[in-house]
Amino acid sequence: MLLAVDAGNTNVVFAVHDGAEWRGRWRIATDPQRTSDEYAVWLLTLMQHAGLRPADITRCVIGTVVPAALYNLRRLSRDWFGAEPLVARSTLDWGFHIDVERPQEVGADRLLNALAAHHHYSGPLIVIDFGTATTFDVVAADGAYLGGVIAPGINLSIEALHRAAARLPRIGIGRPQSAIGRDTVAAMQSGIFWGYVGLIEGIVSRIRGEAELPGMKVIATGGLAPLLAEGTTMISRVDQDITLEGLRLLAGRNPAPISQKDMM
Template sequence: MLLVIDAGNTNIVFAVHDGTEWRGSWRLATSAQRTSDEYGVWLEALLARAGITPRQINRAVIGTVVPAALYHLRRLCRDWFDAEPLVARASLDWGFDIKVDNPEEVGADRLLNALAAHNHYGGPLVVVDFGTATTFDVVDGSGAYLGGVISPGINLSIEALHLAAARLPRISIGRPQAVIGRSTVPAMRSGIYWGYVGLIEGLLARIEGEYGAPLKAIATGGLAPLFAEGTHKFTAIDSDLTLDGLRLLSLRNPSPPLPRDRPRFIETD
């Protein structure tokens, strides 16, 4: 079985694929200070509830935009699952060209989304990922990654609005029924929600105009279903896009060997 780890700025998602289907996925708040043993104790209990033992996992793949978390996640794979993880980076075999000035600067999540989206939906397309940042990533008909757009995420914008204006409260995100708010909180919710819908539609139109041909738009990330309610621009919503990109990347690249000086895993009764 394959252990998939998607480490974002806000959350880390752990998932297991048995070669046919996903057996489970679990989410944990991202913390660079959390040790491999803390991850291991937590994850082992969840795997047991899913009927999975550590010995059944023989491969691992990690995608992270948080470099400080990589050391402990790699140790988790080595010490708890006896597997040296494949780490997603631009130098691997992606099966497509990365047509940007500095490929190593592109976040692994953006390349993983491009890989999975083109595999599932074909191109050309744009992936809109509602994460800590809201990203737009463009893939041509052959699957090549062409670059994209990075804008502040919804929750970052809400927090910035609250911190920068003393009289504005911290609000939750939701779809307002009316655009014109008749008090402060509804007005703020309208500005965030419909403002982001306008950003989505405006950027998709400009990207398509610059590309010069129609583009499919694939939404992913936790807030994708909410914002898809406010626009008809999306071809599909796929919440597992990054995880499946990691799975596909692991199929294209061999697993690295474990360090030679490391003792092998021994399962006891």
Template sequence: MKLVIDAGNTNIVFAVHDGTAWRGIWRIATDAQRTSDEYGVWLGFLLERNGIANGDLRMAIIGTVVPAALYHLRRLCRDWFGIEPLVASAALDWGFTIDVDNPNEVGADRLLNALAAHQTYGGPLIVVDFGTATTFDVVDQSGAYIGGAIAPGINLSVEALHQAAARLPRIGIGRPQRVIGTSTIPAMRSGIYWGYVGLVEGLITRIEAEYGRPMKTIATGGLAPLIAEGSSRIERTDPDLTLEGLRLLSLRNPAPPLRNREPDND
């Protein structure tokens, strides 16, 4: 079985794949100070509840955009499961060209989404990931990653609006029935929701125009289904796209040998 770890700015997702299907997918809030032992106790309990023993895990792969969390996640794999994890980076064999100015600057999550989306849906395509940031990643017909766009995430924008304007409350995100709000909170909800739908549709339209042909659009991330409800430009949502990208990447690259378990400076 394979342990797959997707460490984002907001949550870390742990998943186990048995070669045929996902046996479990679990989330925990990202905290760079959380130790490998804390992860180990928490994850060990969940594995046991799902009938998975620590020794059943034969390989691990980590994708992270939070460098500070990597050390403890590596220690988790080494000390609790006796596995040296493969870490997603531009230096690995992705099976496609990373056609940008500096491939090392591209977040691992963006490359993983590109890998899984092209493998699953073909190309050319745009992957929209609604995370802490809202990212737009462009994959050509051959599967090459050719760049994209990054915008502030929806929750980030809601929090910034509340913090910067003393009289505007913190609001939840939902799809309002009306665009014209008749009081402050409905007006804010309309601006956030329909504003982001407009941002998504506008960028998709401009990316297609620059690319020169129609493209499929796949959305992922926690808010993808909600935004897709209001947009005709999102063809499909795929909540496990990044996890699938990690699984596919692990199939293309050998597991590294287990390193010395003594403390290191990773």
């Protein structure tokens, strides 16, 4: 079985795929100081509840945008599952051209999203990921990664409003009943929700105009994707597993790395 690890700025997601389906998904807050043993105590307990054992894991693939977290995630794979992990990097075989000026600077999550989106939905695509940052990634009809857009994430914007303005409270995101807020919280919720809907529609329209790729579909992922998809017709589909699917596909395209032990 494959252990896929998606380490983002906010959460680390662990998932196990048995070759036919995902057997479990678990998430924990990202903390670069968390040791491999701490990960193991938490993860192995959850795997046990799902009827999975460490010996079931034969491969591990890691995608991370937090370099400081990589060391302990590697140790987790080596020490607790006996597998040298494949780490998502631009130098691997992705099956498509990374058509940007500095491929090594593109976040692994963005390439993974592009890989899975092209595999499952084909055609020219825009992939929107509502994470710590809100990213828009452009995929050509042949799967080539063409670049994209990075904007502040929704929760970052909410936190910035609360911290910078003394009288504005911390709010939760939700779809407001109307655009005109009749109190402070409603006004903030409207600004955040409809502001990001406007961001989606504006950026997607500009990308479509510049890319000149007819029939571009828009795929959305991330925790807030279902909510924001309610506010616009531009999002064709919501797929919450797209980054994990990218990890699974990447592992299928690349051989397992040789461990230091095997080289001795």
